[in-house]
Amino acid sequence: MTMPTLPSPEQSAVVRRTPMISAVYAEQDPQIANPAETAGSLSPQAAPDGTPRRRRRRAALVIGVVAAVLLAAGVVTYLVRDDRRFDAVPPACETIQPFTGLLGVNYTLRQKGERNFACDLWLPRDHPAYRAAPKITFGFLLADDASDAADKLRLKPAPDVRALPGIGDEAYLQDRNVYFRVGNLAVAIFVFPNEVSNEDQVKAFATAVANHLKTL
Incomplete structure (x- = not known):
């Protein structure tokens, strides 16, 4: 699976609102693991976290991650199910x-x-x-x-x-x-x-x- 790209300062507020994504990014840049430090690094000109555009971006990111996780789980379950469908011989x-x-x-x-x-x-x-x-x-x-x-x-x-x-x-x-x-x-x-x-x-x-x- 392709790892997400590092967020720009403008995207870091989204990262701190989604712990799952924050953990993934932290492996690439430890500074992003601390939401407080990340939030403090925003420039005064950055758009406030509550703007409609930022909320839509955050929602889209969360939905995309959930969909990817569910899809991956479904594929693994299907492959395992097909590979060992039977544990015993039917009568x-x-x-x-x-x-x-x-x-x-x-x-x-x-x-x-x-x-x-x-x-x-x-x-x-x-x-x-x-x-x-x-x-x-x-x-x-x-x-x-x-x-x-x-x-x-x-x-x-x-x-x-x-x-x-x-x-x-x-x-x-x-x-x-x-x-x-x-x-x-x-x-x-x-x-x-x-x-x-x-x-x-x-x-x-x-x-x-x-x-x-x-x-x-």
């Missing part, structure tokens, strides 16, 4: 359940593993294509930060790998599988052969889940 089956209808089939959800980082989607037993195996597996991977998640997500260049804009912070399609990231949380959607849900349905499902994760 996989519970997270995706509201959006499975976008896949075009009434899948049965089964938790995969004890920690619920992944969820298997099975066809109903009465479905013509039913087999005793999941058709889709959805899984989370929690990374240390957004950069680490991006590294884990990034696929080696291949003819069947392409970017999918509009899904999370970044997303890719490889063959039938979709991979995307929201902050420091990476997601994989594995669609097994003889799929029932088509590519457009899987992408619509991935988009809805990604948008939901951004609200958590």
Whole structure:
């Protein structure tokens, strides 16, 4: 951030009325740290502190400083929030359940593993294509930060790998599988052969889940 320039004697009255600015200026010129000495150094011809012009200048300076502080705080908060958006992995089956209808089939959800980082989607037993195996597996991977998640997500260049804009912070399609990231949380959607849900349905499902994760 660019440091403010030293005030002229005519501006010193504004400095002494704003302690935050006075502290900043004091690092450049210790004489300005003492409001009384600063005020005494004004020449007799200096405009009195109470004039409308000086009051407007003082108000504008205060507003500018407050706005800059709030903006900087907001940017830092946003960057930290995006870098480590998640401290823990959400429960996989519970997270995706509201959006499975976008896949075009009434899948049965089964938790995969004890920690619920992944969820298997099975066809109903009465479905013509039913087999005793999941058709889709959805899984989370929690990374240390957004950069680490991006590294884990990034696929080696291949003819069947392409970017999918509009899904999370970044997303890719490889063959039938979709991979995307929201902050420091990476997601994989594995669609097994003889799929029932088509590519457009899987992408619509991935988009809805990604948008939901951004609200958590």
